[in-house]
Amino acid sequence: MTLKIKDFFEVFLFFVLTLSLYTLFIFTIPIARESHGWIALNGFDNPLWSNGIDALIFGSALVCALLGALMMSWIPVLSSEITRNLWVLTYFFVWIDTVFVLTVEYQTIGFLLRLIFGMIFIFLFFYVLRFLGFQPQTKMMVMSWKTQLIQYWTWGWMSFYFSISFLLTYNSFKYSDFRLPLAFGALSVCFLNYFFSLFLQKAEEKNVDRYSKAGRTVFIAWFLVLITCWLGQKWIF
Numbered sequence: 001m002t003l004k005i006k007d008f009f010e011v012f013l014f015f016v017l018t019l020s021l022y023t024l025f026i027f028t029i030p031i032a033r034e035s036h037g038w039i040a041l042n043g044f045d046n047p048l049w050s051n052g053i054d055a056l057i058f059g060s061a062l063v064c065a066l067l068g069a070l071m072m073s074w075i076p077v078l079s080s081e082i083t084r085n086l087w088v089l090t091y092f093f094v095w096i097d098t099v100f101v102l103t104v105e106y107q108t109i110g111f112l113l114r115l116i117f118g119m120i121f122i123f124l125f126f127y128v129l130r131f132l133g134f135q136p137q138t139k140m141m142v143m144s145w146k147t148q149l150i151q152y153w154t155w156g157w158m159s160f161y162f163s164i165s166f167l168l169t170y171n172s173f174k175y176s177d178f179r180l181p182l183a184f185g186a187l188s189v190c191f192l193n194y195f196f197s198l199f200l201q202k203a204e205e206k207n208v209d210r211y212s213k214a215g216r217t218v219f220i221a222w223f224l225v226l227i228t229c230w231l232g233q234k235w236i237f
Helices: 002-028 047-074 080-106 110-131 145-174 180-203 209-235
Strands: none
Touching: 002 047, 002 080, 002 145, 047 080, 047 110, 047 145, 080 110, 080 180, 145 180, 145 209, 180 209
16 A cells, blocks of 8 residues: 555656746747747846746746656666766756857856756756765666556657757748748757667567668668758748
8 A cells, every 4th residue: 555655646746847947848849929938038137037036947947857757766677878868968957048049148157057057956966866875776677567658658748848949940940030040959959868768668678670760760760850840941031
């Protein structure tokens, strides 16, 4: 009974943290007609809101770290290095546009330093987990419903990032502003999640040839589309 309660709490926490990260994306990425995310456009001339931004920056770093820790506890073959890289780059993508805008508007590097400190925190968090032996690594992954949950969860993030990349590309033409760097960033994080899903399937000793080939084809094709759009905006518009 204790084990079931523990599992329920872990899964509940996992989904709450994931939902909070999805929600944060809505406020940091320009997914509508606005040129930047909601936080960047509404974070000026208000000291209280500035403090709220600080809490979000550092709080989201903690969210990323906790999600990574749960993933490591559920997947023994998952190293701290892979988890660290996944979440450091995800955290960077969540905040880079907002931090850039706030840095320009406030004429201060304070927000950039906060972002760097958040990334350092995630890096050190997984280093400490490795140093303390949080996860006894094994070379074989034992199948469980939790590993399947992580696989579906990863595919969900892949779909989300690819959709964001497409939306940013479309809006960069529709609203005549330059959002393609973020579209490239979304594709990069999507590819990182694809690489992670490939790692999970290999750890399960599945045949990944077709999955790997299909993934490479899709990513190369969309990357070429983004390059074409970037050149078109630079030379034509």
